[in-house]
Amino acid sequence: MKRKVVIALGGNALGNDPESQKEAVKHTSKSIVDLIEAGNQVIISHGNGPQVGMINLAMDAAAKTDAGTPEMPFPECGAMSQGYIGFHLQNAIQNELRSRGLNIPVATVVTQVVVDKNDPAFQNPTKPVGAFYTKEEADKMIEKGFVFKEDAGRGYRRVVPSPEPKDIVEKESVKALVDAENVVIAAGGGGIPVVEEDGNLVGVPAVIDKDFTTAKLAELVDADSLIILTAVEKVAIRFGKPDQQWLDKLTIEEVQKYIDDKEFAEGSMLPKVKAAMSFVTSKPGRKALITSLEKATDGLAGKTGTWIISK
Ligand SMILES: Nc1ncnc2c1ncn2[C@@H]1O[C@H](COP(=O)(O)OP(=O)(O)O)[C@@H](O)[C@H]1O
C-alpha cells in the first residue's frame, strides 16, 4: 500500500509574483513527483502570506481609483490566493507527471476552515497584509472595523488576526479525492477562515497559520507522515549562534523542552514544531519531518531532515 504523506509548502517553494511563482513551482513539482514516484500518495498544502498581501494590496489600490472596481473583502482575497497558487501548483505537477509518463489526476480544493469567533487572536491581530496607508487614510478605514499598525516607519498597514484552525469544512470532498488517488492541493494559506453565525458559515478577515491547518489535514486523511518543507534542511537549537546544533530526531518531550527554552522563533520555526507535535500526538505511530524541498525524498528515506517522533 502507498504511504500517505501530507506536505506543507513554505514560502521558498512558491514565488512572490506570477512569473517567479511559475518558475518556483516547476522546481517544487519535481520534488513532489519524485515523492510520488518513490511510492507515496501526496496531499499538499501551502502558505499564502505574500500572495494574499499582494492581492489585497492590488484590490485596495484598484478600489482607490475611479474605474469602478469594488472593494474586495479580505476572505475573498484569501480565496483568490488559493485559486492562484492552486492553479500554478496543479499545472506544474500535472506537467511534471506527464513528462514522466504518469497519468494521475491533480485537483485543488478551495477550502474553508472553521475558527472560533471567540479565539483570543481576534483581540490581538498580528499578521500585516495589504497596502501601506497614511495615518489619515488609516483613521478613515478604522470606521469599517479594520485595525492598523504602524509598520517600521513605512506607514500604516492593516493587520489581521491569526486564529487557530478548528475544522476543515470541505473534509469529505478532500477525503473522497484522496481515496480516488488524486494528488490533492487543499487548505491553502491555512484555509479561508469562517465562523459559524446562526447556522451559516461566514468568512472573516484573518490568516490562519498553514502549518497548524496542515497538521489537521494530515489527521483528517489519516496520513502516515506530515512533511513540513521550508528553507532549512534541519531544525536547530541555538539557531544562528556560533554553537548552533542541527537536530536529526526530536521526541515530543524534547520538542516541549526546547519550546519552553525558547529555541524556536515565533512566527517561523515555532508553529512548525508545534504543528508537528500536534500531528505526532494525535495517534500512535504518526511521524513528522521538517526539512527542505530539495531534501524531501532523502528525508522520507530517513537520510536527513529532523524527524519528530513520539518517543
Ligand atoms: N530553531 C530553528 N531551526 C531552524 N530554523 C529556524 C529556527 N528558528 C527559526 N528558523 C528559521 O525559520 C525559517 C522557517 O520559517 P518561515 O520562513 O516562516 O517558514 P515558511 O517556509 O513556512 O515560509 C527557517 O528558514 C529558518 O530561517
Ligand SMILES: NC(=O)OP(=O)(O)O
Ligand atoms: N497562511 C500562512 O501561514 O502563510 P505563510 O506560510 O506564507 O505565512
